[in-house]
Ligand code: IPM
């Protein structure tokens with residue numbers, strides 16, 4: 588098979604973790620005789636520095652011409668600490684999601700046996716947890732307009748907007764995923780307060796009628812946040828709007844043991860993007876200490892979702908689990924008495940495992 592991918596490392600630890608994920612992808616493609624071609628492009632703060640635009644046209648064109656995008660992370664402290672900056676790295680990510688029509692962000696949460704005892708949550712609570720968060724990605728508060736400040740600067744506002752069409756397509760997708768899994772769907776909203784949430788609930792109830800086999804439940808987001816750490820095993824598929832999904836999936840990463848472990852796939856109208864859920868972790872940039880596993884697992888999702896290469900994706904997941912069982916892990920998950928490995932050592936171990944197995 589021919590695989591033609593765009594590689595967007597971005598900022599902070601992005602380039603380091605993407606390098607490892609790319610090496611792993613190359614190794615898998617060699618093993619299974621796939622022809623991989625890839626091109627790099629700029630996004631985020633590094634793109635602002637070079638072009639003034641966090642999502643340059645050249646990057647968008649490359650994404651549109653590719654079969655899949657492997658993405659690292661974006662963000663830089665100089666922007667985080669400057670609320671008055673008018674051009675921001677995050678706008679690059681939002682523009683990419685909007686321009687590629689990526690309305691659904693799929694974030695699977697599972698546990699790894701060797702990490703269960705390192706979680707801040709009790710082993711009996713998280714053992715066997717296995718759910719999938721489907722986050723709406725191109726609507727809601729992150730995109731709604733107007734957004735801004737009053738003239739005197741003392742009042743600020745954001746707007747949360749959702750149309751029936753936007754809700755329908757993501758909720759339908761979530762039901763379809765639930766049908767392929769354990770047939771349970773949790774719809775998370777704040778329908779006791781928000782008008783947009785009430786529309787979500789109304790539309791969801793209509794769509795639920797087309798999926799009688801799926802057990803559907805509705806949870807308010809505050810309650811869902813509690814349930815996620817109290818009883819994560821009660822979830823199969825969760826669907827929710829943009830900001831709730833952003834927050835709940837960071838919370839979900841605690842169940843796996845580290846932010847550095849959660850991959851994601853963003854799918855929609857054009858080329859799909861595969862990215863770790865973590866940020867650019869600027870404090871660790873260039874130190875070769877960041878956990879590359881979330882990005883490596885995102886590459887596995889890329890092979891499965893964008894190319895239908897299931898065996899290849901499974902081999903990567905197996906290699907990742909094996910690296911943890913062998914205690915070849917970065918400092919975030921090393922735990923007491925375990926010597927931590929560097930980003931590149933973890934990546935190389937996984938490449939070697941793939942070559943041998
Ligand atoms: C994520 C990130 C982004 C988001 C930021 C960097 C804009 O936190 O992918 O979850 O909020 O969507």
Ligand code: MN
Nearest residue numbers: 833834837864
């Ligand atoms: Mn986030």
